[in-house]
Amino acid sequence: MNTNQLRQDIIDYSQKIGIDKIGFASADIFEGLKQRLKRQQELGYQSGFEKGSVDERTEPARLLPEAKSIISIALAYPSRIKDGPKSTKEERRGVFCRASWGTDYHDVLREKLGKLETFIKARVPDANTKIMVDTGELSDRAVAERAGIGFSGKNTAIITPEFGSYVYLGELMTNIPFVPDTPLEDGCGSCRKCLDACPTGALVQGGQLNAQRCLAFLTQTKDFMPDEFRPKIGNFIYGFDTCQVVCPYNKQVDFHNHPEFEPEPDVAKPKLKPMLRVSNREFKETFGHIAGSWRGKKPLQRNALIALAHYKDKTAVDTIIVVMNEDPRPVIRGTAAWSLGKIGTDKAYAAIREAMEKESDEQVLTEMEKGLAFQEVSAT
Structure with a gap:
């Protein structure tokens, strides 16, 4: 098997099926990440949404024993809504963060990775693979960083030269030993716009996040929101992406490469009052296909009440x-x-x-x- 030719064939095929960026990484242990995650645990900075132990999240061989390589992919998503609805005094609107506009990215990326998997196994029938998107044990961002997709910014997002940080990430582990790509150099330099813009100080320092103070995390919790954070979420009812908006790499970045990710204006910016009384069936029909629905309607309704208070x-x-x-x-x-x-x-x-x-x-x-x-x- 000529792995170099297969590597190029995979790259060519990825472009045909609409993958915006692809990179290859080794399946070695993520030693640096392991130490950072242990420190996060010690400081109590984790969100609780993380899957698996620190070892499972940093040792690919625990997930696929024969793993040799990890293929990382990125899909760009829009940062602006064309003809977005305006919030009025009579009908105030909330907003979902940009990463929750359009069809749930987990589904879209799994489909793309599934096609890559089929493509690989047609050429290497005995190839072993494992697909992960966000909810898997591995850190999508650590894999993407190693695979040269982008560098890890001070806002903890992967920043690509082409699409800024407005990208979804996923990966495919395999036992095929591909030549890895070279990671990109850090591009943040002395810039600290995201740290200064974070309204809660959740970005403790460049690249370190206290998830317990992150508004994106707090909008997804189901209990009472702590008093300190209620005035700070504004009209966000799911997620919070100011740390991306202020990033210089995201200035004028707005890609509409995938119809699935196109925001439905009344879903991305829903009216707040109707949301308070929405039935389970109506909620599923209206919001069930977007990523922001995964925690159910309760957190969103709680946040809608806070947004109405904000207004x-x-x-x-x-x-x-x-x-x-x-x-x-x-x-x-x-x-x-x-x-x-x-x-x-x-x-x-x-x-x-x-x-x-x-x-x-x-x-x-x-x-x-x-x-x-x-x-x-x-x-x-």
């Missing part, structure tokens, strides 16, 4: 009162009460007081007290 949307008061009184979920009832207090109308405060008389959940009662505290502040 001080008085037109939403009646709807939020119904949510506070009728929703069976304490996190939603409590956040609704807090939101009403933040919006701050007389009707909102009266509704909170009335609801407190029949509320039994201690956490919800605490949120109601927080809501009423806004009245005291505004009166001083």
Whole structure:
């Protein structure tokens, strides 16, 4: 088997099936990453969404014992919505981060990698392979960095020379020993725009993220959002990508190479009030195909309530009162009460007081007290 010719054939085929960038890496242990991950654990900086142990996340042979190479791919996604809907005083809108526009990237990348896998096995029938996209044990970014797809920026994203950091990543492990690509040199230099723009200080230093303070992570949690972070998410209902937007490598970058990733304007920027009362079926029909739906509707509805508070949307008061009184979920009832207090109308405060008389959940009662505290502040 001529692996050099096969390597070139794979590159040529990847371009035919719409892969924007491809690179090859060795399947050696990611020693540097292993030490960083252990340090992250010690500091309590992990999100809890990580899959597998540190060893599984840094030793490819634990996932595919005969692994020799890892093929990394990148697909570019749009950074702008053409003719995007505007938020108005009557109909405020939330926003999903750019990485959740269009069809769920996990599905699209798995399809592309599946085609690569079929292509390889047609030429090497005894090839062993394993596909991973985001939810696998390996770090997509560490693989992409080793494969020369891009360098790891201070915002912890992979930054490509061609597409900035607006790329989705996936990989295919194999027992075929391909010649690896050369990693790119770091391109951040002394720039610290992402660190300065992070509203919570989640970027502790260049390339190190405290996920527990990252708004992108916090928008995906299902419990009450800590008070400190509520004013900072603005109208984001899923994800947060300011650290990418301010990056000089992303200036004027907007690729529309894949129809699957084209944002549906009313899905990427949904109206907030209807979201509060959406049924499970409506949620699945409207949002089920995008990456931002993976945690279900509860976090998004909680964030929608926070966004309405951010806007001080008085037109939403009646709807939020119904949510506070009728929703069976304490996190939603409590956040609704807090939101009403933040919006701050007389009707909102009266509704909170009335609801407190029949509320039994201690956490919800605490949120109601927080809501009423806004009245005291505004009166001083």
